[in-house]
Amino acid sequence: MPTVSESLSRKGAAAYRLFAVTLGLAVATLAASIGAGGAQPGRQSRDDQFSEFQCTNPKSGTTWNVKVNYDRSTADSFPAKITKNQIAWHDTSHGGYCYLDRASGALTFKNASSTGGYAIHDTCRAD
DSSP, X not given: OOOHHHHHHHHHHHXXXXXXXXXXXXXXXXXXXXXXXXXXXXXXXXXXXXXXEEEEOTTTOOEEEEEEETTTTEEXXXXXXXXXXXXXXXXXXXXXXXXXXXXXXXXXXXXXXTTOXXXXXXXXXXX
16 A cells, blocks of 8 residues: 555646646647747737838839838838828938828828928829
């Protein structure tokens, strides 16, 4: 017949195995969640937080892309103010301010200068 000490040690070993299995499952679930891009119910995945707009200068025909990150509130990596009607940001590399009308796709670039400044009007569409 097993002693009390042996009996407790068997119960402790069984409890430890159960704990180890539970912990292993929790770690595997966490790893799978991270591997899936951290997607959670009710939240957009990492791939859905961006929009890319293809913009065109109607005079020259030049095209370029503007990437908007809604979660980080950036446009082309610059801090942006994003509202339901407009996306606005200061383009420090070109020295001006950009205003994208979300309904029409009209993009206005405004730049101040010693002679009064200028505005350029382009068009954008979501890709």
